[in-house]
Amino acid sequence: MIDPDLISVGITLKLATITTLVLFVLATPLTWWIARTTHISRYLLEPIVALPIVLPPTVLGFYLLLLFSPNNEFGQLWATIFGRPLAFSFEALVIGSVIYSLPFYVQPLQVAFENVRQELLDAAATLGAGPIDRFITIVCPLSRRGFIVAATLAFAHTVGEFGIVLMIGGNIPDETRVLSIALFDHVETLQYQRAHLLAAGLLTFSFITLFLVYFSNRTRQSPPFRRGIE
């Protein structure tokens, strides 16, 4: 019999990994577009991306729950396609986490993208490199550190997520009971010893993660963190 807390740790790591991968695929092009566009809609998109930083997670959870409900088109469509309702499933947590951690992925990466010098891209273009070629061979290597920071923060932020999961998770032991929920349950049932174990673990994990982010930032002044044109 595996300790239920270990199962929660497993669910949490799985959730954070998948969330980070989804963000990598979906949010990278979005970030590039925000960083490079001069279109006015940028000023609408930037605050939208940043919203999860300011909003209480309960606001997101509240609306997500309404969205997931079979009472509306989206929830109904999902239930028809996948044969079961979306709320209280692992997939629901992934959707919630992607939205919740979006700014933590986009913002560091945006800084990195903005610091890629336009001349390099122009030069590559004159040599015949297409946009995708330029992105992969120039932008990605130059923004390597931005990617690392973005992915680390998105991952760590998802691990620490609580409010949204509390509202859309349903606390199902082997599917949606993540670490923070298990911790909450221990506190509520007065199992402070177990709560300490999880809390201390989470604290250590968070500190080490942030330490690594800041430390790597400090030691290597790589291009994304220096202004491109002096």
Place this chain on the structure above:
Amino acid sequence: MKQTRQPPVRRSLGLVLLLTSLLTVPLTLKSDTLQIAVAANFRPTLLRVITALERQSPHRYKIIAGSTGTLYAQIVNGAPYDVFLAADDARPRLLEEARLIEPGSRRTYAVGQLALWWPGSKGALSRDSLVNLRGTLAIANPDIAPYGRAAMEVISSSGAHDYRLITGVNVAQVYHFIASGNANAGFVALSLIRDAAPANNTFWVVDQNLYSAIEQQSVILKSSQLATDFDRFLRNETTWKLLAKDGYHVPGNPAGGVSE
């Protein structure tokens, strides 16, 4: 406009002063204010009780609502509450064992009634109808909430088998799960659906003999005349009428010597 051009240092100084003054507000609370920590499910009823009480008392009553477990943890760690109205009898008992309450003040102030709410049900509901339930069934976390524990007792004796059980932190969340259409049915406190007044055939007040009683107990944490008066008011006719209206059973015998 002029304000926005202030140097940032002065602005942040202003902010600090504002925050400091906000933080010190609780210190200036008058001593004739009673601080009542209450389990969130009882808050609406307590507000009505307080309204009735304030008609005959000049004092102020401050309500701090939270989950019973959270409030318990705060009390153990020295939270300055005068009275604690829990949603169960376990936490008040623990406080009594830890000698954190006024001796002899632990009493049942209300008995909760469990109700099954099933918006899409067909025909009159009973325990036997649970066998036909397909889909998501929501209950409050049985480890945390007394209503969840009671619900679990009913479910396990009902023969229901083809459902997906999800748990909310408390009955209010269970209510929200059902109201938003994400759960097909669920067990809530009768007090919650009294307000919503759902169609007659969609809810069932569970027979009291199908689950062990949900005794909500109160304790006095810091004795004072004000606390004693409140405690007494909690057990008088006016309060009992409000309790009954909100879907609670009135505890024990009326003479004040309320059963445990």
